[in-house]
Amino acid sequence: MLSATPESAAERVYREVKRQILTNEIAGGELISEGEVASRWTVSRTPVREAFLRLEAEGWMRLYPKRGALVVPIGDREARDVVEARALLEGHAVRSVVGDDAVRSALACRLAENLAAHRAADPADIAEFSRLDAEFHQLIVTAGDNPLLADFFVGLGERHRRMTTASVHRDIAVATRILSDHGELLDAVEAGDAAAFETALGAHLAGVHDIRPGDRS
CATH class of the missing domain: 1.10.10.10 (Winged helix-like DNA-binding domain superfamily/Winged helix DNA-binding domain)
Structure with missing residues (x-):
């Protein structure tokens, strides 16, 4: 009530x-x-x-x-646009922190904490699972120290969260892939390898959200 x-x-x-x-x-x-x-x-x-x-x-x-x-359903074009925007924002954030050991180390610690909580979460609790997933990516963008981009990502993150819950509803095995991919993204941040991060992020977003390269429908 x-x-x-x-x-x-x-x-x-x-x-x-x-x-x-x-x-x-x-x-x-x-x-x-x-x-x-x-x-x-x-x-x-x-x-x-x-x-x-x-x-x-x-x-x-x-x-x-x-x-x-x-x-309003999630359209194919919306999904692709969200994925493209996220890749740009997260890639930019990681490129901006890899040269600063202290900032990169702090980000890696926060991502590791998030990943530990994510692994402990029940994938059947899709609301909490998707919240932790969105938080992982928000931490990355926030570390880029550009408040305008971070604020923009908050709204984008809501669409991301909805797409993630739809993907996990469609196939619960997606949850396992998300955790594995996040581990790979964390490894790239710890190594200070922005190129590896961007490659892993692209594969992660396309795989989790079933985005086919070149699909502009």
Whole structure:
């Protein structure tokens, strides 16, 4: 039950519905109604409508009057664009830190801690597994010490997280690949080898998200 002011109720509905979209609990292509959501969390339709409008503005939903809200599926073009942008941002970040032993070492330690927690997580808990996956890559971009790029990556990271949950839902074996690939990426950071990192990252992103080279559909 979401019992609070209309403003805080709208914020809570927004956060919960968005979480369900990012973790694939509400799948792309699914149509949900204001009434369903209002009934589920025992709120009026007004905060639900406000939340839906916000989600539509962010590109997660498409609203159809009197029919409901369609959760926008992940398109092939969107997936490729997200992967391409992530490769550019993460590669840039690693190139910017490999020449500074202290920064590179600190990043490697943070990535190792994340990887240990990730390996201990239950892959069946896809929400937590995908959160740790997104955190691993966010740590890399943040280490690049460019706040504008790091902030941009936060929004990009939400799309990345949704793609990861979809991939793990599709094939649980993807979780094992993610952990193995992250170990390889960590090794490249520790070695200060930006070229090896970029090669491993490209293979990681393409493999996890089933992106075929040259596919611009």
